[in-house]
Amino acid sequence: MIKKIARKIFPNFYTKLGEVKRSIVARKLKKEHPNTKIFHDNHIKLYSQHNQDYIVYNNFFKNKKGVFCDVGGNHPLNINNTLYFEEIGWEGLAFEPLPSMKPLWEKHRKAKFFSFGVSDKEKEVAFSVVKDVTGWENMLSFVKSTGKQNLDLETQDIIIQVKPLKDIFEREGITHIDYMSIDIEGHELNALKGIDFNKVRINVLTIEVSTFANSIQEIEEIRQLMRENDYILWGIIVGLDDIYVHKNFLN
Template identity: 30%
Template sequence: MTEAGRNGARIPLSGLGLFLRSFLFFWTDPERNFRRCRRGQYLGLIRLMNEFGFVYDDEDRRFYFSQYGQDKFVAEHLFPGMRNGVFVDVGAYDGVTLSNSCFFEREMGWTGLCVEPIPDVFRELVSNRPGSVCENVCVSNVEGELEFARVEGVEALSGIADRMDRRHRRRIEGEGGRVEMMRLPSLRLQTLLDRHGIDRIHFLSIDTEGAELDVIQSLDFERTRVDVVCVENNSGERNVRRHLKRNGLAYLLTLGDLDDLYVRAGR
């Protein structure tokens, strides 16, 4: 037996062979093998990759920021060594804490768009991410103003009020957060992309505490090419997967039981 994972989960040594095979799976013929993923082949192998590794060691924490190793996995296995890519981070918070995009800006020279609706958190974002374009709005498929629930003391759990499900509200209560209702401006994601001339996104990260489907529906995939999507899926929303599949993005795996990764075959 060998140790693996943040919680010391044990995996038989026979799994190591499968783990090593997984690298060949990705590197030998990515386009063909991602198509095989879409047909449901090798899913067990990919899930083993998730269980076996992609957690941070002490050295990693100097560079990576994500909660469950999302940035490390995407960087090492979907965009190995790629510099000067483009990211879009919807629900960027302060740009550093548990950020899925900070590594790409600071270490790989990527540029992109970070979106955070809470005004004082947005000021921290601007300070922390000088290489990004930052927007202080909600993202939804409705433009105008929306009721936004700010969770004081646990701002990362804040979100559009009518998109928070009961489980998320219980989580807020469990964290001891107090909700303050705010009216905040909202724009479609495609509106923001058009504003900044973005028509190709290598890595799209969405963490909006319940409004993820709205964000995805506000993007015109015929006008904007997206290669990889990381979307938080607290509620098990199946329509996110259906919508992305219709637009050429296949489910790859889930990291940390919360964040689903989708990949465009043949990118």
């Protein structure tokens, strides 16, 4: 509580402190991953909260059209990783299980929308939605089994349907995706296990691997799975995402 009050009284100080911390972490990551690009600029340039769209577009898809897949799209307009790509003419798919998001996606976006979650197999799971002062909509949400329900958060639990992406891709006839964003608060590993990488070629992925959402072991399992499927850890957004690029796309 004291820290929350201090943040309100001294916002500039805490902003600067955050920048210093990210810079320190960035230097540490560079030593651990010398061949990986490290990003820690937190100033929003397009629509993504941490410049995922800006980084991916400028490094891989400048002046190009493509196909995106937004896994855990949440709000279609606010801090969204794929909105910019749609605005410049890309086609895409989006997955978001929050019931309140479905009409917003259908109203504001052209992407084909699926109102369920993704995992390694088809099933029903308990899903927690975090409440803040703005209400339940457009908030952090997560599969309950990730353990974040033990944090000091006020949540509402709902039951959602989840399906493996390999089934959806096969049904929709999808064999190629240029950019995939996966941000499902701790369920990323299961979502990746539900992809048959032998049947769909994904060129670039941003995958949330923050320690708030994932354990250190889960992050390493994600990285191992991606290596096994011929992906290179091209970049790291400090404290948030890994950026993977298929080795053949780089060549």
